Amino acid sequence: MSRIDYYDDPAAPTANSLVPAVSAVVRDERGRVLLQRRRDNDLWALPGGAMEIGESVGQAVAREVEEEAGYLVEPVYVIGVYSDPRHVFAYDDGEVRQEFSVCVAAEVRSGRLRVSDESTEVGWFTPDEAADLEMHPRIRVRLTDGLAGVRAAVA
Structure with a gap:
């Protein structure tokens, strides 16, 4: 399913769903961070995505990182909870999603x-x-917070 990513765009459609999501800042022993270049918008991003019914946050993080990058990970701590009603995703099935991650x-x-x-x-x-690397401003905030060691920010 294709999507259009809108950010602070007056032409954006109004959201008709609110979806919980996760993202992960994964670092290796050399301090490098794991990133993916997304096919849908050609921007670099943290591994992550929508939670599924029945999952905990930790389970969703583990599933998303394994699906998107091939690694089994263990969640360690929450960096923050991120939400911006100016950022919506419009899907070709008519869903216009606002996420909180x-x-x-x-x-x-x-x-x-x-x-x-x-x-x-x-x-x-x-x-x-x-x-x-070129990335969405909302992803850049999460990455910056993660690299700075922020814990439990709400933005």
Whole structure:
């Protein structure tokens, strides 16, 4: 299903659903962060996505990182809860979604880097390299907070 990402756009349609989501700041032993280049908007992003019914936040984080990057991770702590009603996703089935995302720091337990059908690239980046990548402003806030060691911010 394709989507259009709107941010602070007066032409954006009005949201008709509110969806809980997760994202993860995953760092390796060298301090690099795991990022994916999304197929739907060609921007770099943290692994993450909508929660499924019956999942905890930790289970959703583990599922999303494994699906999108190939790693089994263990959630460690909540970085923050992020929501912005100016940011909506319009899907071709008529859903216009506003999400709120629980962003979690997570550690790799096992697995191997792989690209999913949702992305064109996945890789590990130093904080300086990540600063130069094109990403949505709302993702940049989460990444910056995660790299700074923020815990339980609400934005």
